Amino acid sequence: MELGHVTRLDDVARALGVSTATVSRALSGKAGVSSEVAERVRRTAAEMGYVANVHARTLAGGTTTVIGLVVHEIGDPYFTEIAGGLVEAAEQNDLLVQVCHAGRDPGRELKQVRSLVAHRVRAVVLAGSGHTDPEVDADLRALLDGFTARGGHVVAIGRRHLESDALLPDNTGAGATLARHLLELGHRRIAVLGGPPGLTTVQDRLAGIHSVLDGREDVELHVLETDFTRDGAATAAVEVVERWPRTTAVLALNDAMAIGVLDTLRRRGVRVPEQVSVAGFDDVAVAAQLSPSLTTTRFPLTEMGREALQLVLTPPSGEARRRRVDHQLITRESTAPPPQE
Amino acid sequence: MELGHVTRLDDVARALGVSTATVSRALSGKAGVSSEVAERVRRTAAEMGYVANVHARTLAGGTTTVIGLVVHEIGDPYFTEIAGGLVEAAEQNDLLVQVCHAGRDPGRELKQVRSLVAHRVRAVVLAGSGHTDPEVDADLRALLDGFTARGGHVVAIGRRHLESDALLPDNTGAGATLARHLLELGHRRIAVLGGPPGLTTVQDRLAGIHSVLDGREDVELHVLETDFTRDGAATAAVEVVERWPRTTAVLALNDAMAIGVLDTLRRRGVRVPEQVSVAGFDDVAVAAQLSPSLTTTRFPLTEMGREALQLVLTPPSGEARRRRVDHQLITRESTAPPPQE
DNA sequence: TACCATAACGCAAGCGCTTACGGACAGCGC
DNA sequence: GCGCTGTCCGTAAGCGCTTGCGTTATGGTA
Numbered sequence: 001m002e003l004g005h006v007t008r009l010d011d012v013a014r015a016l017g018v019s020t021a022t023v024s025r026a027l028s029g030k031a032g033v034s035s036e037v038a039e040r041v042r043r044t045a046a047e048m049g050y051v052a053n054v055h056a057r058t059l060a061g062g063t064t065t066v067i068g069l070v071v072h073e074i075g076d077p078y079f080t081e082i083a084g085g086l087v088e089a090a091e092q093n094d095l096l097v098q099v100c101h102a103g104r105d106p107g108r109e110l111k112q113v114r115s116l117v118a119h120r121v122r123a124v125v126l127a128g129s130g131h132t133d134p135e136v137d138a139d140l141r142a143l144l145d146g147f148t149a150r151g152g153h154v155v156a157i158g159r160r161h162l163e164s165d166a167l168l169p170d171n172t173g174a175g176a177t178l179a180r181h182l183l184e185l186g187h188r189r190i191a192v193l194g195g196p197p198g199l200t201t202v203q204d205r206l207a208g209i210h211s212v213l214d215g216r217e218d219v220e221l222h223v224l225e226t227d228f229t230r231d232g233a234a235t236a237a238v239e240v241v242e243r244w245p246r247t248t249a250v251l252a253l254n255d256a257m258a259i260g261v262l263d264t265l266r267r268r269g270v271r272v273p274e275q276v277s278v279a280g281f282d283d284v285a286v287a288a289q290l291s292p293s294l295t296t297t298r299f300p301l302t303e304m305g306r307e308a309l310q311l312v313l314t315p316p317s318g319e320a321r322r323r324r325v326d327h328q329l330i331t332r333e334s335t336a337p338p339p340q341e
Numbered sequence: 342m343e344l345g346h347v348t349r350l351d352d353v354a355r356a357l358g359v360s361t362a363t364v365s366r367a368l369s370g371k372a373g374v375s376s377e378v379a380e381r382v383r384r385t386a387a388e389m390g391y392v393a394n395v396h397a398r399t400l401a402g403g404t405t406t407v408i409g410l411v412v413h414e415i416g417d418p419y420f421t422e423i424a425g426g427l428v429e430a431a432e433q434n435d436l437l438v439q440v441c442h443a444g445r446d447p448g449r450e451l452k453q454v455r456s457l458v459a460h461r462v463r464a465v466v467l468a469g470s471g472h473t474d475p476e477v478d479a480d481l482r483a484l485l486d487g488f489t490a491r492g493g494h495v496v497a498i499g500r501r502h503l504e505s506d507a508l509l510p511d512n513t514g515a516g517a518t519l520a521r522h523l524l525e526l527g528h529r530r531i532a533v534l535g536g537p538p539g540l541t542t543v544q545d546r547l548a549g550i551h552s553v554l555d556g557r558e559d560v561e562l563h564v565l566e567t568d569f570t571r572d573g574a575a576t577a578a579v580e581v582v583e584r585w586p587r588t589t590a591v592l593a594l595n596d597a598m599a600i601g602v603l604d605t606l607r608r609r610g611v612r613v614p615e616q617v618s619v620a621g622f623d624d625v626a627v628a629a630q631l632s633p634s635l636t637t638t639r640f641p642l643t644e645m646g647r648e649a650l651q652l653v654l655t656p657p658s659g660e661a662r663r664r665r666v667d668h669q670l671i672t673r674e675s676t677a678p679p680p681q682e
Numbered sequence: 683t684a685c686c687a688t689a690a691c692g693c694a695a696g697c698g699c700t701t702a703c704g705g706a707c708a709g710c711g712c
Numbered sequence: 713g714c715g716c717t718g719t720c721c722g723t724a725a726g727c728g729c730t731t732g733c734g735t736t737a738t739g740g741t742a
Contacts, residue, residue, distance in 0.1 A: 006487070006491065008728060008729085009728065009729060009730095010728075010729095018691080018692085019691070019692045019693075020692090020728090020729075020730090021691075021692060021693080021694095021730080021731075022690085022691060022692075024729065024730060024731085025691090025730090025731090028730085030730095030731090031689090032689080032690065032691070033690070033691075034689080034690060034691090037690080037691085051455055051458065051459040052459060052728085052729075053400070053459065053461070053727085053728050053729070054396070054459050054460045054461070055395070055396040055397075055399040055400045055460075055461060055727085055728080055729090056396075056400050056697090056727070056728035056729040056730090057728080057729055057730075058396040058697090058729090059394070059396045059397050059400055059696095059697045059698065059699085059727090059728080059729070059730090060696080060697055060728075060729040060730040060731080061696090061697065061729085061730055061731075062729075062730060065456075066439070066460075074421075074424060074425045074428045074429065075421070075422070075425040075429075075626075075643075077421075080415075080416070080418075080421045081416070083415060083440075084415045084416040087415045087440055087441075087442045088415065088416075088442055091441070091442045091444075091449070091453075096439050096441065096456060096457075096460070097439065097440055098407070098437050098438065098439050098440075099424070099428055099438055099439075099440050100428075100432070100437065101428045101429055101432045103432075108432070112432075114392055115406075115437060116437075117392065118392045118393060118394065118395050119395045119396075119407075119437070120394070120395070120396060146347070150347065259627075259630050262630060263629075263630065285416075286600075286627040286630065286631070288604075289600055289603060289604065289627070289630075289631050289632060290627075290630050290631065290632055291630060291631060291632030291633060291634060291674075292632060293632060302416075349698060349699085350698065350699060350700095351698075351699095359721080359722085360721070360722045360723075361698085361699075361700090361722095362700080362701075362721075362722060362723080362724095363720085363721060363722075365699065365700060365701085366700090366701090366721090369700085371700095371701090372719095373719080373720065373721070374720070374721075375719080375720060375721090378720085378721085393698085393699075394697085394698055394699070396697085396698080396699090397697070397698035397699040397700090397727090398698080398699055398700075399699090399727090400697090400698080400699070400700090400726095400727045400728065400729085401698075401699040401700040401701080401726080401727055402699085402700055402701075402726090402727065403699075403700065
């Protein structure tokens with residue numbers, strides 16, 4: 001209970017009749033203390049319920065045990081899974097994760113990163129798409145450069161424009177794979193629900209799709225720009241149904257959007273996949289349980305979160321480590337051959 | 342770029358020819374500085390890219406802008422939605438959220454909270470079920486008591502045993518509602534997939550179920566203890582199918598588990614709801630998109646996260662504020678009358 | 683025995699900020 | 713003119729920890 005009082009390093013030192021220096025060294029396992037004393041210190045500290053003041057420690061030059069994670073949409077399963085892998089791995093390494101929600105707004109993102117830097121976090125992990133316009137990220141990069149220069153570590157997931165360690169999902173390949181899949185099923189009138197054009201993920205996935213579909217005279221392709229969210233896609237799907245009612249396949253640029261599309265189609269009484277096929281990206285955990293289950297491409301998101309932490313833990317080598325993450329086509333119920341005319 | 346150097350308060354002060362005290366006061370909007378000077382300070386600080394060192398500030402007695410969130414399972418949508426509401430609301434108030442994963446292990450939880458306390462977070466939000474055994478939480482409560490005594494703020498979501506501000510979902514009511522729902526559909530052979538008995542949420546939901554089903558001679562009720570996770574339920578569902586093949590309804594104590602049940606039944610070729618009805622708790626976002634969509638009870642999770650932040654922001658009044666959160670039955674495809682014999 | 687490395691520990695100077703306290707100065711009433 | 717109040721600002725004392733350096737004890741070596 002002990003209202004209002006926290007045991008400090010000094011209290012422990014006094015209780016043992018040693019100096020704070022000794023206690024400090026003993027507790028952080030540094031050399032310069034005999035093992036018996038160290039043991040006694042540790043025991044007493046534990047008994048007294050001593051917990052080091054993180055701020056004092058950090059200020060004095062010790063190292064932080066917090067890493068920052070910046071995501072676009074905390075509610076999006078894509079990020080949830082990454083966060084899950086990261087937080088769990090962090091916990092195993094006695095690290096804490098500070099989660100920031102940037103809402104796909106570069107300004108907000110900048111603010112969040114600034115705050116993380118101010119907290120002297122050990123590392124910043126940036127998850128999600130970068131911006132195609134290098135200008136947008138200019139401030140961010142300057143900030144991150146300063147951060148790394150002072151010993152901070154930056155790990156990106158899918159931000160290929162950043163010169164940091166990175167996990168780079170093969171978005172272009174995934175786009176191509178899905179386009180090919182639809183083509184092989186026989187679809188020729190395809191709608192793509194794209195996100196805001198400023199995002200590299202959007203750009204890459206679209207590029208993959210175009211690389212397969214462009215130049216084919218028998219293919220009618222409509223690309224709709226919309227919000228990169230489930231609701232955005234749900235609304236856009238209405239437009240697809242009304243403007244191009246003969247569409248036989250809708251390709252959403254992520255699973256959240258695909259779910260939105262399924263939702264709209266269900267409400268409108270359009271049967272999937274009998275009348276319209278739907279596919280997404282990312283193979284979010286629930287994709288398999290959807291009604292109908294969703295054809296998508298898989299990136300090992302949880303695994304990527306864990307791997308990001310591994311990068312955090314291993315000190316940055318001379319040059320940036322960039323690992324490409326491969327995709328995998330997951331064929332499920334939501335795609336099928338188009339209806340006979 | 343400026344490798345290795347961060348602008349400090351002192352740098353700003355020197356640039357302006359004033360004392361650090363003045364700069365400090367100006368930046369934190371305290372009295373004692375003329376408005377012109379304050380304005381000049383703010384401008385110069387911004388120009389120099391000054392960002393206060395959070396640790397120094399906190400150590401010197403300033404207040405933190407971090408709040409800690411402890412969840413049982415970061416991957417569980419239940420917590421994800423709460424976290425989503427919380428993180429978003431926090432962002433709007435210039436607060437950072439530190440997320441901890443306790444994995445339903447009191448020891449780990451304790452460790453995480455200890456770490457949060459060491460970080461002098463402004464508030465600790467504990468989400469998820471408490472433990473029925475008061476002993477288990479004894480250490481935790483001592484820790485939290487110390488924390489509040491030093492001005493910390495504790496907000497619980499669903500931890501009715503803690504004497505803090507709390508949001509208390511009506512789990513008992515929800516259990517009763519679902520049991521009644523199954524009964525009304527005509528189900529008489531019901532299996533319940535419960536979680537570990539040490540959790541109050543499990544206890545409360547079960548209590549609600551029992552309050553409706555107990556004493557009815559025509560009802561055959563089997564309660565299975567299992568892991569409170571999707572995989573745990575998936576495994577348990579196998580057991581249900583094999584041991585009590587005539588079961589017509591499976592009630593899982595949360596949606597994640599219900600999803601696991603659906604998964605198992607699908608694999609086994611058992612049709613839902615034609616042969617077996619399935620229901621869950623919480624109305625996680627994907628419940629509506631499942632195949633088949635899931636009957637469940639809704640708690641406004643995202644809203645609860647937001648509300649928790651509101652509690653964090655409003656200073657604790659004399660006595661704990663405890664708000665009960667009502668549930669709502671969401672009837673969907675996964676429940677229907679049992680098959681004719 | 684004298685000398686020096688080595689180990690074990692204490693001293694004290696910070697880390698970058700906040701804030702009590704006090705000084706300087708202006709304005710006011712008497 | 714004096715004193716008083718109030719405003720604006722600087723001085724300096726910490727906040728609780730880490731760590732470089734100095735001191736002392738210890739043992740090994742020539």
